[in-house]
Amino acid sequence: MIDRSAVLEALEQVSGAEGFSEHDSLFEDGIGLDSMGFLELILELEALTGVDLRNDLDEPAVLSVGAFVEYVTNHIST
Amino acid sequence: MSRTTFPPDLDPVVSMGADPIHQRTRPWPLSEALELAATVEPPAADPRLRSLAIRGLGVRRRKFQDWYRRAWWGWIASRMVGGRLNSGRSEEVEEVVGESMPVGSSPTIFVGAHVGPAGAARYLLAQGVDRLFCVAATPMAVGHEEVHNVKSEFHRKTAPLAMLSALESRRSVYFAADGRHGPDVADARFLKHRVTIRTQLPQLSGRVQIPARIAFATWRGRQIGLHLADLPPIETSDLGSSLSRWFKSYVAEIEAVGRADPANLRLVGGFWRQGAGGVFDD
Numbered sequence: 001m002i003d004r005s006a007v008l009e010a011l012e013q014v015s016g017a018e019g020f021s022e023h024d025s026l027f028e029d030g031i032g033l034d035s036m037g038f039l040e041l042i043l044e045l046e047a048l049t050g051v052d053l054r055n056d057l058d059e060p061a062v063l064s065v066g067a068f069v070e071y072v073t074n075h076i077s078t
Numbered sequence: 079m080s081r082t083t084f085p086p087d088l089d090p091v092v093s094m095g096a097d098p099i100h101q102r103t104r105p106w107p108l109s110e111a112l113e114l115a116a117t118v119e120p121p122a123a124d125p126r127l128r129s130l131a132i133r134g135l136g137v138r139r140r141k142f143q144d145w146y147r148r149a150w151w152g153w154i155a156s157r158m159v160g161g162r163l164n165s166g167r168s169e170e171v172e173e174v175v176g177e178s179m180p181v182g183s184s185p186t187i188f189v190g191a192h193v194g195p196a197g198a199a200r201y202l203l204a205q206g207v208d209r210l211f212c213v214a215a216t217p218m219a220v221g222h223e224e225v226h227n228v229k230s231e232f233h234r235k236t237a238p239l240a241m242l243s244a245l246e247s248r249r250s251v252y253f254a255a256d257g258r259h260g261p262d263v264a265d266a267r268f269l270k271h272r273v274t275i276r277t278q279l280p281q282l283s284g285r286v287q288i289p290a291r292i293a294f295a296t297w298r299g300r301q302i303g304l305h306l307a308d309l310p311p312i313e314t315s316d317l318g319s320s321l322s323r324w325f326k327s328y329v330a331e332i333e334a335v336g337r338a339d340p341a342n343l344r345l346v347g348g349f350w351r352q353g354a355g356g357v358f359d360d
Contacts, residue, residue: 027261
């Protein structure tokens with residue numbers, strides 16, 4: 001089981017960004033992921049958790065780092 | 079510079095009833111409309127297009143008018159085909175499809191571009207590929223394919239993920255790479271103009287180790303065929319050089335189909351919206 005900090009660590013690893021807040025955007029205007037970077041992030045988290053994170057992915061889930069962490073942790077716990 | 083508009087006498091042929099004024103006009107069958115369009119005198123050529131033809135494609139000055147007539151026909155013909163595919167009249171398009179090439183059954187990354195008749199590559203692939211997954215900015219009623227419609231930033235950001243999922247479930251994917259400026263693009267040169275290419279497809283090709291294939295619909299006279307060509311594999315151990323080779327091959331293929339027949343240039347969308355400039359209205 002992984003927690004919020006593990007999701008944030010994966011985000012750091014894939015994006016190369018440091019010191020970001022949960023209000024930051026995941027993408028170019030925030031921690032800097034492009035669409036392939038986002039793909040790598042999902043694959044990394046799926047490998048870590050063994051959970052499919054693609055099927056329910058929607059716009060609110062990627063609005064910010066915090067929303068994305070929430071989405072992932074909710075998925076893992078269900 | 080002002081943009082070229084359709085001559086009024088040709089408008090009913092092209093508009094497909096989209097214009098309320100012309101809704102009363104019964105649209106011409108595609109094969110007849112294509113013939114008619116070839117008889118209409120084009121408006122004066124835009125100087126930018128003349129320069130592109132002569133300097134970028136090596137068209138001889140004395141041959142330019144013939145070249146331009148064919149390029150202009152291609153522009154109109156593209157709209158005619160796209161209009162019919164959009165309005166569910168694909169049976170008319172089927173009548174002008176020449177012999178199609180087999181496209182295979184294993185999952186493939188098909189790379190499109192804004193060349194040839196609009197929407198026709200998707201249409202032809204959907205006929206020849208068992209389960210086609212398209213990523214496109216505009217949905218088209220061509221049927222037999224699934225579409226990831228990139229209607230928002232969210233859809234743009236998740237397009238590679240959607241394509242990966244499609245490939246994992248043994249579907250083939252199709253996406254046009256001659257994209258506009260944005261974060262997921264690389265610089266290239268098209269007809270000596272600076273343009274950008276979407277980088278997701280070659281990166282995805284490297285990620286899943288499935289080589290990508292060009293899939294363009296092209297004109298053969300007044301018939302449509304599918305032009306397929308292999309793009310270089312992406313070697314993740316030498317990503318920079320691999321991507322560079324891939325981009326060059328992609329642009330070279332677009333220029334080649336345009337050189338072979340100017341009707342294939344289409345003159346709108348893709349690179350024409352970028353450095354080459356929009357000579358005609360979309």
